[in-house]
Amino acid sequence: MNPTTDAARTEQLVTTMTERMTTLTRTLSTWMHEQEHSLAELEHPVVRLLKELGTSLRTGLAQLAVPAEPPRSIPCSCGQAAVYQRERPAQVTTLLGPIHIQRSYYRCAACGVGQHPLDAHLQICAGSRSQALDELLALLGATQDSFVQAAQVLERLTLVHVSANSVREATEQLGALLLEHPAQPHSERPASPPRPASAPASPSRLYITMDGVLAHLHERGWSEVKVGCCDHTQARQDRKRPERLDIRAHSSSYVRALEEAQTFGWRLWQEAVRRGVLSSDEVVVLGAGAHGIWNIAERHFPRAIQIVDW
Numbered sequence: 001m002n003p004t005t006d007a008a009r010t011e012q013l014v015t016t017m018t019e020r021m022t023t024l025t026r027t028l029s030t031w032m033h034e035q036e037h038s039l040a041e042l043e044h045p046v047v048r049l050l051k052e053l054g055t056s057l058r059t060g061l062a063q064l065a066v067p068a069e070p071p072r073s074i075p076c077s078c079g080q081a082a083v084y085q086r087e088r089p090a091q092v093t094t095l096l097g098p099i100h101i102q103r104s105y106y107r108c109a110a111c112g113v114g115q116h117p118l119d120a121h122l123q124i125c126a127g128s129r130s131q132a133l134d135e136l137l138a139l140l141g142a143t144q145d146s147f148v149q150a151a152q153v154l155e156r157l158t159l160v161h162v163s164a165n166s167v168r169e170a171t172e173q174l175g176a177l178l179l180e181h182p183a184q185p186h187s188e189r190p191a192s193p194p195r196p197a198s199a200p201a202s203p204s205r206l207y208i209t210m211d212g213v214l215a216h217l218h219e220r221g222w223s224e225v226k227v228g229c230c231d232h233t234q235a236r237q238d239r240k241r242p243e244r245l246d247i248r249a250h251s252s253s254y255v256r257a258l259e260e261a262q263t264f265g266w267r268l269w270q271e272a273v274r275r276g277v278l279s280s281d282e283v284v285v286l287g288a289g290a291h292g293i294w295n296i297a298e299r300h301f302p303r304a305i306q307i308v309d310w
């Protein structure tokens with residue numbers, strides 16, 4: 001059967017999915033009859049098989065977006081026509097695991113540019129991850145102790161395997177997006193002074209310092225005000241004592257907050273990313289001996305040189 005209409009293709013998908021569900025139910029029923037199984041024993045295989053069913057459904061639905069008979073040519077951005085070449089496979093990793101899609105490939109003889117119209121339609125590209133998966137990866141990347149751990153938690157939750165690098169990518173993409181569209185400051189807070197522009201692509205060394213001070217506040221009583229700072233330094237010869245180097249901090253930017261250490265840590269990390277911590281050759285964290293400071297340093301700036309009480 002070679003279905004050519006949308007209705008026929010939908011019917012074929014319905015038939016395929018129904019057959020799969022029937023097979024699945026029969027297989028599990030036989031398994032239950034063969035010997036006694038607890039609900040817990042049943043849980044994993046059922047979840048895994050339902051995921052496989054979901055992957056088939058997702059793939060089938062995506063394939064419905066492919067025209068039954070691809071047009072022989074489509075417009076190219078250069079003004080000429082791109083001609084149909086062949087079907088090409090693409091893999092996209094989703095919350096249901098990897099799905100494989102066949103899509104039509106067109107090439108323009110005039111400008112040599114190739115295109116897959118389905119990619120634009122489904123907002124995918126070969127080897128990409130779905131938006132829903134990326135959101136979950138970023139959430140785990142931002143809340144787990146490491147990207148490796150985030151990938152492990154994802155696999156336990158969804159049975160989908162991704163690399164720690166994928167978690168890092170998704171988390172950094174979200175971080176970049178947050179920096180582009182920061183949350184509006186609380187209306188009662190005074191407007192922040194303008195902050196220095198983002199650091200150049202690869203500042204050689206970034207200093208990060210943080211501390212807390214107890215202040216007695218109206219209504220709140222004694223509370224710790226936390227302050228973090230990112231800066232660079234510049235060395236100059238001391239005019240009076242030329243044998244000495246005079247080292248000064250410059251381009252300092254600050255974050256300050258009345259909040260718990262964990263939230264403050266993320267706020268400081270966000271500022272450090274804005275200041276180029278991910279591309280710095282060297283990162284130095286300076287602070288007093290308080291545990292809170294070094295927990296933040298270990299978690300957010302694990303490769304930093306740590307200097308206690310300079």
Ligand SMILES: [Zn+2]
Pocket residue numbers: 076077078079080081108109110111112113
């Ligand atoms: Zn063209």
